[in-house]
Amino acid sequence: MSADRILKWVTASFAMIVVVLLCGIGIMLLVKSWPAIHTFTWHFPLTRLWDPVQGAFGALPFIYGTVVSSLLALMMALPLGLGIAIFLVELCPDRLKGTIAFLVELLAAIPSVIYGLWGIFFLVPWLRETIEPWCIEHLGVVPLFEGPPYGIGMCAAGLVLAIMILPIIASISRDVLETVPNDQREAALALGATRWEMIRTAVLPYGRSGLFGACFLGLGRALGETMAVTMVIGNRPEISTSLFHPAATMASVVANEFTEATGELYLSALFGIGLVLLSITFLVNLGARWLVLSIGRLPQGT
Amino acid sequence: MRGRLKGLMGPLCAVLTIMVPGISRAAETLLINGAGATFPYPLYSKWFYTYHQQVPSLQFNYQSIGSGGGIRQMTAGTVDFGASDAPMSDSELAAVSQPVLHIPTILGSVVLAYHQPKIAGELHLSGPVVAEIFLGKITKWNDQKLQALNPGMTLPDQAIFVVHRADGSGTTYIFTDYLSHVSPVWKTAVGTEKAVNWPVGLGGKGNEGVSALVKQTPGAIGYVELSYAIQNKMPMASLQNRSGRFITPSIASVTAAAAGVKMPADYRVSLVDPDGADAYPMSAFTYLLVYQQQKDARRGKTIIDFLTWAIHEGQTMAAPLHYAPLPTTLIKQLEATIAGITLPKG
Numbered sequence: 001m002s003a004d005r006i007l008k009w010v011t012a013s014f015a016m017i018v019v020v021l022l023c024g025i026g027i028m029l030l031v032k033s034w035p036a037i038h039t040f041t042w043h044f045p046l047t048r049l050w051d052p053v054q055g056a057f058g059a060l061p062f063i064y065g066t067v068v069s070s071l072l073a074l075m076m077a078l079p080l081g082l083g084i085a086i087f088l089v090e091l092c093p094d095r096l097k098g099t100i101a102f103l104v105e106l107l108a109a110i111p112s113v114i115y116g117l118w119g120i121f122f123l124v125p126w127l128r129e130t131i132e133p134w135c136i137e138h139l140g141v142v143p144l145f146e147g148p149p150y151g152i153g154m155c156a157a158g159l160v161l162a163i164m165i166l167p168i169i170a171s172i173s174r175d176v177l178e179t180v181p182n183d184q185r186e187a188a189l190a191l192g193a194t195r196w197e198m199i200r201t202a203v204l205p206y207g208r209s210g211l212f213g214a215c216f217l218g219l220g221r222a223l224g225e226t227m228a229v230t231m232v233i234g235n236r237p238e239i240s241t242s243l244f245h246p247a248a249t250m251a252s253v254v255a256n257e258f259t260e261a262t263g264e265l266y267l268s269a270l271f272g273i274g275l276v277l278l279s280i281t282f283l284v285n286l287g288a289r290w291l292v293l294s295i296g297r298l299p300q301g302t
Numbered sequence: 303m304r305g306r307l308k309g310l311m312g313p314l315c316a317v318l319t320i321m322v323p324g325i326s327r328a329a330e331t332l333l334i335n336g337a338g339a340t341f342p343y344p345l346y347s348k349w350f351y352t353y354h355q356q357v358p359s360l361q362f363n364y365q366s367i368g369s370g371g372g373i374r375q376m377t378a379g380t381v382d383f384g385a386s387d388a389p390m391s392d393s394e395l396a397a398v399s400q401p402v403l404h405i406p407t408i409l410g411s412v413v414l415a416y417h418q419p420k421i422a423g424e425l426h427l428s429g430p431v432v433a434e435i436f437l438g439k440i441t442k443w444n445d446q447k448l449q450a451l452n453p454g455m456t457l458p459d460q461a462i463f464v465v466h467r468a469d470g471s472g473t474t475y476i477f478t479d480y481l482s483h484v485s486p487v488w489k490t491a492v493g494t495e496k497a498v499n500w501p502v503g504l505g506g507k508g509n510e511g512v513s514a515l516v517k518q519t520p521g522a523i524g525y526v527e528l529s530y531a532i533q534n535k536m537p538m539a540s541l542q543n544r545s546g547r548f549i550t551p552s553i554a555s556v557t558a559a560a561a562g563v564k565m566p567a568d569y570r571v572s573l574v575d576p577d578g579a580d581a582y583p584m585s586a587f588t589y590l591l592v593y594q595q596q597k598d599a600r601r602g603k604t605i606i607d608f609l610t611w612a613i614h615e616g617q618t619m620a621a622p623l624h625y626a627p628l629p630t631t632l633i634k635q636l637e638a639t640i641a642g643i644t645l646p647k648g
Contacts (some may be wrong), residue, residue, distance in 0.1 A: 052470075053493035120514050128519070148461065152504050152515065235468030235505030246504050252468075256507065259340075259368030260470030260496040262394060 026278065033272035035264050044269075045276055050237045052257070057269035059276050061237035065154070065247035066277065069229065070222035072158030072243070073165055077218060080162075081169030082211065088170075089177040090199055101174065108167035116231030119160045124151040124232060127159075132244050143241040150234065155243040157233040161225060165218035172217060176210030177203060209295045216288030223281050226251035250277040330359060332604060337365040338372020338385030341410050341472050341527065342588045345623050346385070349616050353608060360604055369472055370496070376402060376591050382601060384591035387472025388496065389570035401594040403639060404569045404587075405609055407616070409626035411556040411585035412476045415536040416523040417516050418443060420458040424550065426451045428542040429484030429575065429583065435462055435523065436481065437488060438502035443521065451542070458521075465515045465524030468505025470497040476586045477525045480574040484583075528556065529624030543583045544575060555582035556626035565635060585626070595644050602645040609640045 030037075036044060036057060047058020088101055128151025139145040180203050188202035204211070226249075234246020235256060250273050261267050343366040350362035367375075369386040376384035377398050389404055414427060421443075431447050434440040440447060444457040467474045475496045482489040492498050506512035509530040516524040516536065523539075528551050531538050540548040549555050562578030563571060575583045590609065596602025613636050617627040628636070 049499070051499035052497045053495040053499065120511070121518075125518050150463075150504060151519070230468065230507050231511060235507070236500070236503075248468075248505075256469040256505075257497050258370075258470075260370040260472070262370045262373055262391075262496075 026275075029271055029275040029278060033268050033275050035268040036272040037268075039265060040269075040272075044272055048237075048239060050253070052261075052266055055263070055265050057265070057272070059250070059273050061239050062248055062250040062253050062273060063276060063280070064239050065157075065233065065237075066223055066249040066251065066280070069154060069157045069161055069233065069247065069249060070219055072154065073161030073222045074215065074219050076158065076162035077166045077169050078215060081166050081214070081218070082173055084166075084170040085173035085177055086199060086203075088174050090195065090203065101171070104167050104170050106167075107163070108171070112164065112225060112228040113231075115160050115164055116228035119156060119228060119232040120152075123159060124156050127151045127156055136244070144243050147240075147242045147244045150244060150246060152232055152234045152246060153244050154233065154240075154247045157229045157247070157249075158243070160228050160232055161222045164225060164228060165221050168221055169214050169218040172214035173207075173211055176207040176214065179210070180206045209292045212292050212295060213288065216284060216291075219284060219288075220281060223284065224251055224277070226255045230255055250274075250280075332360050332600060333363055334360065334383070334601065334604060334608075335363045335365075335381045336372075336383040336385060336590075337367050337375045337381050338591070339369045339387045339472060339588055340366040341387050342385065342408060342625065345408060345620060345625050348619055348623065349612060352619070353611060357607075360608075368470070370470065372591065376593075382592075383605060385589065386591060387586065387588045388475045389568075389587075389589060390591065403592050403594050403643065404589045405592060405613075405636065405639065406560075406569050406587035406628060406632070407590055407612055408588060408620045408628065409556050409560055409573070409585050410472065410476065410588050411528040411551060411559075411582060411626060412473055412480070412525050413528050413531045413551040413584070414523060414539040414541070415513065415516050415526050415531050416539060417518075417520060417537070418458070418460075418523075419520060420460070421455055423455060425455075425537070425539040426542065426548045427539045429480065432541075433481045433485030433488045436464060436466070436501070436503065437485075437491065438464070460521045463519050463522040464503030465506055465512050465519075465522055466500050466503050467497075467509075467512055467525075468507050471508075472496065472586070472588065473509070473525065473527055474498065476574065476584060479572055479586070480584045483572070483575040528553075528626075532624045541583055543579075543581055544577055545579045547579060549580065549582045551582050551584075553621050553624065553626045555580055556585045557629050559583070559585045560587070560626075561629035561631055565632065567639075569639075592643065594642065597646060599645050602643065606640055606643050606645075609643075610637070613637070613640075 040047065040057065044057065045059045045063060048060050049056050049058050050061065084104060088097055092100065128149050132149035132151065135145045136147070136149060184202045184206055185198055188198040193201060229249055230252035233248060233252060235248045235252060236246035237248045237253070238245065240247070254270050254273055258270050261270055346364055350364060354361055369388060372384035372386050373390055373394055375381045387410060390402065395402060414432065416425060428451055431440065431451060434447065441462055443460045443462055449457055475494065478492065478498055479494045482494045492501065504515060506515045506524070509526045512524045512526050513530065513534055513536060516522040526536070538551050540550045543549050558578055559573050559576045559581040562576045562581050563573055565571060569587065569589070573585050573587065592605055592609070596605065613628065613633055620627040
């Protein structure tokens with residue numbers, strides 16, 4: 001066999017490992033969660049009650065917690081990350097560029113348990129004593145900001161997640177903006193555009209599919225993040241409109257309860273949560289693919 | 303490239319020379335595998351280390367993966383012994399293909415730790431009042447029922463901030479078992495489990511998560527292991543026992559709890575809310591789980607010897623690590639149980 005053929009088969013088998021792994025994990029989750037699926041059927045992801053004593057298991061509060069905390073994080077991290085990327089590519093003096101980019105990427109290297117500790121010992125007391133009392137006093141009429149200032153809760157989880165996904169969004173966005181050809185910028189400037197107009201009309205639209213990709217990668221990380229969120233979210237399977245109320249996520253309940261879970265139904269319900277989490281992550285990635293492709297087909301620039 | 307390889311050879315050779323005698327020694331060393339509870343792990347690892355010093359041909363490999371994991375490993379037959387904070391249920395025992403013995407090793411106990419800078423002195427609580435706090439029925443520190451238990455103490459008009467464990471744990475099992483014993487409402491509304499559907503409060507992960515929340519939040523109350531509260535110097539509430547006395551949680555008052563209980567042959571007994579004037583009402587055994595019929599003579603003999611050592615010499619090592627040793631009244635019965643472990647003939 002020629003070296004080319006060997007290379008082809010070897011690399012193809014490597015690629016197949018990923019496919020097999022993914023299918024294997026999916027099948028394992030399906031098999032292990034079967035007792036729960038069989039017992040609760042499609043009510044499982046739509047039920048609000050999670051009671052290990054009664055053997056009643058519903059995933060809805062955890063789905064809600066995961067989705068809302070991740071979206072909250074994305075809402076905070078996206079403008080920040082994009083802003084950082086624009087600054088680094090378009091506006092930053094060259095001698096600062098390397099340092100700032102390095103520091104942003106360093107954020108990604110901090111282990112999540114460290115974020116959790118920082119969250120519980122710094123962020124949570126600060127939220128409880130400063131931010132939340134103010135919000136409750138001045139904005140308390142809005143359901144988003146009502147309730148006692150626990151510190152811990154959805155808001156703290158969203159903030160910690162935002163910081164954790166910021167480096168992903170910032171550094172990918174930066175790479176995307178770097179690939180925008182200079183012709184594009186010069187053309188806009190030649191038409192008399194200001195810096196801001198140039199970025200808005202020529203740079204961002206050109207890179208939008210990549211920017212969406214950055215967004216979804218960040219979202220993917222947020223959906224699956226376990227340790228840091230578990231430490232600050234309050235772990236209460238409850239659906240509440242207030243950002244200051246405790247909540248729970250799918251990843252956190254699995255991490256919390258798996259070690260001590262006994263009984264077939266209880267264990268399979270936890271596997272069921274894992275299956276739901278995998279499905280949601282899968283759907284988000286599928287959606288991202290579709291969005292990136294359909295945006296890519298639109299005409300570039302405006 | 304070659305230079306880099308050369309650089310690697312040195313450490314590689316060093317690793318190999320360390321490993322080779324290790325391999326040859328492994329042939330004589332007996333490795334006993336166990337898995338289970340995390341709560342007694344600090345003591346167990348000290349036991350295993352000390353015992354290994356005394357019997358160098360024996361080594362323990364204990365994975366503290368949690369009680370549920372320990373029971374699962376016992377059921378699957380992948381370990382020589384398991385460890386659990388809660389006794390195995392009848393259905394769990396039935397799932398194992400052979401008889402399993404529960405050997406209590408030490409006592410664990412749960413205390414109510416609080417953070418209320420505005421009160422001086424030791425807070426007194428009773429079981430029904432604790433249940434009402436954790437049911438969300440008592441919400442203020444100056445509630446009449448709390449005031450009645452603490453006459454003469456000025457209690458502040460402040461909200462009670464309830465903290466519980468978020469992760470499944472033996473600690474939660476002891477706590478909810480106690481509340482189910484003292485409060486019929488708790489028993490029907492919530493029940494006893496390692497993780498429950500909490501009516502109120504925030505969940506912290508692990509003893510450290512609960513204590514972090516309790517320590518930093520004025521007005522907080524939560525439950526943690528006794529050893530954890532002692533080590534972290536957290537204020538603990540005295541709890542009223544069956545005889546009406548308020549008992550400060552301590553190693554002695556926990557051991558007293560086990561002494562007052564009528565012991566069944568399999569030791570699967572709840573120690574919460576016991577009789578006994580000095581008994582602290584919220585404690586439980588933690589167990590080693592062993593197969594009653596050992597398949598391998600040498601392994602079986604080793605396990606018997608170790609268990610015998612653990613209930614005698616081993617007990618003296620418990621108190622310095624803030625675990626409560628077994629009451630001396632129990633040791634005779636345990637010796638008989640351990641003697642009941644059978645070895646294969648021949």
